[in-house]
Amino acid sequence: MKILMVAIPNHHFFQWVNQLKDSGFEVFWIDANDDGVVSHRIPWVKQVKGWRLNWDYPLRLTLKKRVPGLYKFLQKFNEKSLATAIGESISSVNPDIVHCFEMQLTGFSILPIMKGNNIPFIYSSWGSDVYYYKKRGTTDKEVEDFMKRVDVLISDCHRDVKALKDLGFDKTSYVFPGNGGITVDTTKIKAQKDRIIILFKGYQYDAGEALQIVKAIELLNLELIKNVEFHVYSTDKELENYIKASHVFNQLSYVIHPRHERLKNEELLMLMGKSIIHLGNNLSDGMPNALLEAMAMGAFPIQSNPGGATAEVIEDGVNGFLIENPLDFKAISKLMEDALSDLQLRQKAQDYNVRFIENNYKRATLQPKIIQLYKDTIV
Template structure:
């Protein structure tokens, strides 16, 4: 099967959840003997055409001028589609689905669209109009979580499948997992943007510090909020307790997770964050907000604890509970390592492959 996978950005320079998932989807589809072509935007210093991990990457021009840039990207991507002539187009979010829609309309190529998070949960111009066109014309629509499916279903007359993100458990076996159930090392991994709610985690650290003077938070990631967050840390006199390490290569994340004791994800909105699955594979208890697809993964007392968004007091209470209860941390740690096996990329892509075959009516 020849597959064109459309995604706005792609590694190595872009390492968000959608980008990492797209890389793994392409790699695992190629391992299943499919001819996979990723169509994405260009990056300075990165070749516009490359073969990697058994699949092909085609990078087209992305002008960052508002609207005009997106239109140019759509046109150049459509040109790539006509050259590749795929059996099926896979769009990695609803906006990419518009390109797939035109591929179906003009060239009769079926398409699959996979909602990724912000395209479903956040507001953007023409969202309702575009989403209805893309979802109602797609041969298959996929959501990452039940919550996302419910949102997408409001705009689609067709049933929507749920397939979560995946992980590669092997990379955690290669990392040195420290079985320390008494430490007070907290980690956050993600972008430093307002929607990620990191300031509420820093406020929780301020609450925790007086009774836990040795507590330490490592913040992995970068973004527009970094300067203001660093300023908060100085104002709260937590410079010795909170470290900003910036953006790291994705291959380094497993070891950073394994070197810490608890993952906290204080987001105001989420799709289905990969870092939760990675933290589970590393055996970390999780404290995360009850938003988006997070409750599909994290069950209270089984995988960690859910808290309400924008509530530093509740975040602090759950972290403190885990600090005080090493036996509970051990139980959750072992449970998380077992539960994470369900999200193996091999299984996820097998389900995706079955949907492709259903669309094309092949075995």
């Protein structure tokens, strides 16, 4: 079986694809961003790179830097579209399946080509892809038109499956985590009493609202957090600047992991295994992979709940806390205070969450099911 995948170079995409390494499938990948560099993350995949430029002429980068206006004009004639690239790849590869990850960045671009063939078409929705589409200027009609061509939907939460069914999608659907599943080293999971870190994601763009977490921390009694080390990962520059200027954070121990210096997943999981609390706060999201990983590593989760997606795995007050208003930093601060003050609650949540992820999101368990869905797609 030949599978042609279309996606941006993304950690979760690479994790998903690597499940298929020993499946017997022949996998091709069109890098929707086309940075021209072959990824070492999936070396066994046949990677379609360098498709964007018709001609990589001498001194092109110098021209781009020194005469950007002229360069932009020339690129109108020198660049291929993603639709052209996938059309060429379909002709050369003759795939049994085309699998598109994300709607706005890749799906809409390749739709004209996919409408012109009957190749089985799988679409994986990610994060805010479905829940936030109106905020991004996408109409119901555009989504309906796209979903008419989709044969199989894979979503990271039940919320988005329902939303697309409400728009008329009535074909096969699956719910799997965006990275395919969780694998953890249980020896790195510390007991709650031995944990010293509060960890949170530093997204402050698009739908991210990590700034509200920082403001919530500033409200906490310093006695409660004086021995805590704060780690902020995937930190946007705006948030980094705010933290460094914060009078409260200047009295605390903290480590910033900038977004452009992507923290390795193994390192992030180790931090989660030492964290008292893990927080994520967004105006929109799907089922956050980081949330599932934090639960697997025993960190007490405090997470925003856009559209009820997070409530699919967190029962508020039992195995974590739900942030119902991502802009209410005072309420978030109270949730943090309650969690920090209740060791017994955190211990029970840790025991529950580690088992829950093992039973429902274990990569080794989900992998054969994911391989089978590709086989079922062409039956």
